[in-house]
Amino acid sequence: MNLLIKGGRVIDPTQKLDETLDVLVENGVIREVGRNLAAPAGAETIDASGCYVTPGLIDMHVHLRDPGFEYKEDIVSGTQAAVAGGFTSVCCMPNTKPVIDGKAVASYIINKAKSEGCCNVFPVGTITQGMNGDRMSEMGELKETGCVAVSDDGKPVKSSELMRRALQYAKGIGIMVISHAEDLDLVGEGTMNEGFTSTELGLKGIPRVAEDIATVREIMLAEYTGAPVHIAHVSTAGSTRVVREAKARGVQVTCETAPHYFTLTDDAVRGYNTNAKMNPPLREAEDVAAIKAGLADGTIDCIATDHAPHHLDDKDVEFNEALNGIVGLETSLPLALRLVAEGVLTLKQMVEVMSVNPANILGLGRGTLKAGTPADITVIDPELTWTVTADGLRSKSKNSPFLGQAMKGGARYTVVGGKIQFRR
Amino acid sequence: MSFRHKHIIALRDLNKEEIELLIATAESMREINSRDIKKVPTLRGKTIINLFYESSTRTRTSFEIAAKRLSADAVNISPSTSSATKGETLADTALNLLAMKPDIIVMRHAVSGSHYFLANKVSCSIINAGDGAHEHPSQGLLDMLTIKDKFGRLDGLKVAIVGDITHSRVARSDIQGLTKMGSSIFLAGPPTMMPPGVEKLGNVTVCGTMKEAIQDADVVMMLRIQQERQGKTLMPNTREYSRYFGLNPTNLKLAKPGAMVMHPGPINRGVEMSSYVVDGDQSHILKQVENGVAVRMAMLYHVSGGGSVE
Numbered sequence: 235m236n237l238l239i240k241g242g243r244v245i246d247p248t249q250k251l252d253e254t255l256d257v258l259v260e261n262g263v264i265r266e267v268g269r270n271l272a273a274p275a276g277a278e279t280i281d282a283s284g285c286y287v288t289p290g291l292i293d294m295h296v297h298l299r300d301p302g303f304e305y306k307e308d309i310v311s312g313t314q315a316a317v318a319g320g321f322t323s324v325c326c327m328p329n330t331k332p333v334i335d336g337k338a339v340a341s342y343i344i345n346k347a348k349s350e351g352c353c354n355v356f357p358v359g360t361i362t363q364g365m366n367g368d369r370m371s372e373m374g375e376l377k378e379t380g381c382v383a384v385s386d387d388g389k390p391v392k393s394s395e396l397m398r399r400a401l402q403y404a405k406g407i408g409i410m411v412i413s414h415a416e417d418l419d420l421v422g423e424g425t426m427n428e429g430f431t432s433t434e435l436g437l438k439g440i441p442r443v444a445e446d447i448a449t450v451r452e453i454m455l456a457e458y459t460g461a462p463v464h465i466a467h468v469s470t471a472g473s474t475r476v477v478r479e480a481k482a483r484g485v486q487v488t489c490e491t492a493p494h495y496f497t498l499t500d501d502a503v504r505g506y507n508t509n510a511k512m513n514p515p516l517r518e519a520e521d522v523a524a525i526k527a528g529l530a531d532g533t534i535d536c537i538a539t540d541h542a543p544h545h546l547d548d549k550d551v552e553f554n555e556a557l558n559g560i561v562g563l564e565t566s567l568p569l570a571l572r573l574v575a576e577g578v579l580t581l582k583q584m585v586e587v588m589s590v591n592p593a594n595i596l597g598l599g600r601g602t603l604k605a606g607t608p609a610d611i612t613v614i615d616p617e618l619t620w621t622v623t624a625d626g627l628r629s630k631s632k633n634s635p636f637l638g639q640a641m642k643g644g645a646r647y648t649v650v651g652g653k654i655q656f657r658r
Numbered sequence: 659m660s661f662r663h664k665h666i667i668a669l670r671d672l673n674k675e676e677i678e679l680l681i682a683t684a685e686s687m688r689e690i691n692s693r694d695i696k697k698v699p700t701l702r703g704k705t706i707i708n709l710f711y712e713s714s715t716r717t718r719t720s721f722e723i724a725a726k727r728l729s730a731d732a733v734n735i736s737p738s739t740s741s742a743t744k745g746e747t748l749a750d751t752a753l754n755l756l757a758m759k760p761d762i763i764v765m766r767h768a769v770s771g772s773h774y775f776l777a778n779k780v781s782c783s784i785i786n787a788g789d790g791a792h793e794h795p796s797q798g799l800l801d802m803l804t805i806k807d808k809f810g811r812l813d814g815l816k817v818a819i820v821g822d823i824t825h826s827r828v829a830r831s832d833i834q835g836l837t838k839m840g841s842s843i844f845l846a847g848p849p850t851m852m853p854p855g856v857e858k859l860g861n862v863t864v865c866g867t868m869k870e871a872i873q874d875a876d877v878v879m880m881l882r883i884q885q886e887r888q889g890k891t892l893m894p895n896t897r898e899y900s901r902y903f904g905l906n907p908t909n910l911k912l913a914k915p916g917a918m919v920m921h922p923g924p925i926n927r928g929v930e931m932s933s934y935v936v937d938g939d940q941s942h943i944l945k946q947v948e949n950g951v952a953v954r955m956a957m958l959y960h961v962s963g964g965g966s967v968e
Contacts, residue, residue: 428854432853433853437771505774551748552767
C-alpha cells in the first residue's frame with residue numbers, strides 16, 4: 235500500500251530536515267521526502283498540516299510480559315499500546331517466563347510480533363542463563379535469532395567479574411549490554427526513594443547511591459574492557475553526572491531515562507500510591523532537574539518508558555507488597571513534548587532521544603526518513619488534548635501514575651512499515 | 659467541638675484542637691477506670707475487631723479493655739502472616755470481616771500506610787494500632803496525656819527522644835503530636851538510625867550526642883532497640899549501643915531535676931535503659947500503660963460519633 239503524508243512539519247535530524255514537506259511511502263519503504271509531491275494512483279493521502287512528521291518513535295525498554303504473564307500484557311495489547319503512543323518499534327526486556335535466554339523464546343516473540351503485533355518488536359536477551367547471574371547466556375545465538383541487546387533488567391548482575399566478562403564477550407559478538415545498575419545490598423528492602431518523604435511515610439528507603447555506585451562500576455568496566463555499555467533507566471543526579479564525566483573522557487557509555495524520572499518526584503508516593511512505585515524509585519526535585527539537564531546536554535541519549543504493566547491484583551495491595559513498575563507507552567510522547575514546551579529540549583532533540591539515538595545505539599537501521607529505509611513514521615499532533623483514563627489505555631494494565639491527568643500532544647498516525655497501524 | 663474524623667490513622671492527620679479533644683476525653687474516661695464497676699454503656703451494641711498482624715501484648719490488651727469498659731463487643735484476631743503471597747490478602751480479610759458488620763477495626767500491621775489502603779476498602783472506622791515505621795497514634799496520645807499529667811501543659815517543653823528513630827513509629831507520632839502542641843523535640847541516636855530530613859517533620863533538632871539531647875530536658879523518651887527490624891548493619895552490638903545511647907542514673911542527671919523518663923515498651927533492660935532508671939522515681943513507664951486504656955477509650959468513643967458518657 236502506498237501513502238502520501240502531506241504538508242506536515244518534517245523533522246528528521248538524520249537529514250537535518252525541519253520544514254514543511256511531504257513524505258511518500260511506497261511498498262513499505264520511504265520513497266521520497268520533498269515539496270509538493272503528487273500522490274500516485276491508489277495512494278492514501280494523509281493531511282499532516284499542523285502536525286510533526288518524524289521518524290517512527292522507538293522505545294528501547296518495555297516489558298511485554300509475553301510469554302508467561304499474559305494476564306498483565308501480551309504482544310498484541312503491548313504493541314497496540316505502543317502504536318497508540320506513537321511508537322513504531324519497541325525493544326522488549328527478557329524477564330518473561332521463561333526468560334529470553336535462548337532461541338526458542340526469542341523466536342516465539344519475533345514470530346508472534348510479526349503475525350499478530352502492530353509494530354516492530356526487537357527482543358532483548360538475557361545477560362545470564364535463566365537470568366540468575368551465574369553463567370553468560372548464549373549471546374551469539376541470541377543475536378543470530380534477532381535479539382538486539384542483552385540485559386538482566388530487573389535483576390542487576392551482582393558479580394563484577396561476570397559483568398566484566400559479559401561486556402568483553404558481547405563486544406566480540408557485537409551485541410549491546412544494557413545494565414540495570416543498582417547495588418542490591420544498598421537497595422535492601424527499600425520500597426521508595428530514601429529522603430524526607432520516606433521518613434515521613436515510614437517506608438524503607440532506597441538511597442540514590444545504590445544506583446550511582448552501580449553506574450560507576452559499569453563505566454569503569456566499560457572503560458577497562460573497551461566495550462560499550464548502556465545504562466538503563468537513569469534516575470539520579472549522581473548517575474547523570476558520572477555518565478557525563480565518562481563520556482567526556484571517551485568511555486563508550488550511553489544511557490536512557492524514563493518519562494516519570496523527569497516528570498515526577500517521590501511526592502507522588504504520598505498516600506502510599508502504588509502506581510508511583512517502581513525501580514529505580516521516583517527521586518527528588520534536584521534529580522528531576524539533573525535528568526532534564528542531562529537530556530538537554532546530550533548526556534542522556536534516550537527516553538525509554540520502562541513500560542511495566544501490572545495487574546490490579548499486583549498493585550491494589552499494601553505498599554510493600556505491590557510490584558514495581560508503571561505503564562508508560564501511551565504517555566511518553568506527551569510528557570516528552572512537555573520538555574519541548576518547557577524549553578528543555580528542542581523538537582530535533584526530542585526526535586533524537588526518542589528515535590534516532592535508540593536506533594543507532596542498538597543498530598536497528600531505523601530512526602530516519604531517508605529514502606529506501608523502512609517506512610516507520612509518526613505523525614504527531616502537538617495540539618491534541620486528551621485525558622489519561624483506565625478505559626482509554628490500550629495496555630491490558632492500567633498502572634499509571636498519570637490517570638486522570640490532562641495530556642497535550644499525541645500521535646495522529648503511526649505508520650509501521652508503510653502501514654497505518656494507528657490513527658485518531 | 660465535635661470530632662470530624664471517621665478514622666484515626668496518624669497524628670499527622672489531626673490538628674491541635676482534635677488532639678486536645680482526644681486528650682481531654684481521655685482525662686474524663688479515667689474516672690470510669692477508677693470506679694469499682696469499670697463499665698459504661700456508651701458503646702453498647704458496637705462491635706470492634708482487633709486485627710493484629712504483628713504481635714502485641716500491651717496495645718492489644720489495652721484496646722480490648724478500652725472497648726469492654728465502654729460495653730462494646732471486642733473480638734481479637736491475629737492472622738499468622740501479613741504477606742499477600744501467603745493465603746488471603748489484607749483486602750479480602752478486611753472485606754470478609756466487614757461482612758460481619760463491625761463498627762470499628764483496630765489494626766496493627768507491619769506495612770506502613772496499610773491503614774489508608776484498608777480505609778479505602780471498608781465502610782467501618784479504622785484505628786491504627788501501629789503501622790510499620792509510620793505511626794502509632796494511640797501511643798503518641800498516651801505519651802502526651804502522661805506528660806500533661808506531670809506538667810499540666812504540653813507546650814514549651816523540651817522532649818528528648820533517644821534511639822532508633824528510623825524504625826520507630828512511636829517517634830513519628832510523638833514528633834507529630836508534641837510539635838503541634840508547641841513543644842520542642844531533640845533527637846539522638848546513631849547516625850545509622852536517623853532518617854533523612856527528620857528535622858523537617860516538626861519542631862525537631864537532631865543532636866550529635868545523647869548528652870546534647872537530654873541536657874535540661876523535661877522529658878526523656880527512650881526507644882526500644884528493635885533488632886528484628888534493623889538488620890545487622892546499623893550498630894556493632896548492644897553493648898556499644900548502650901554505652902553511647904543508654905540511659906542510666908548518671909546521664910539522667912543532665913536532664914532537668916525531676917525530668918520524666920518514658921519508654922513505649924517492651925523494654926530491653928540494660929540496653930537502652932538501666933533497670934535503676936526503669937524502676938526509679940523518675941520513671942513514668944507504667945503510668946503510660948495506665949493512660950493507654952483511657953486514651954483508647956477516647957479514640958473508640960470519638961470515631962463512634964461521640965454522644966453522652968454515663
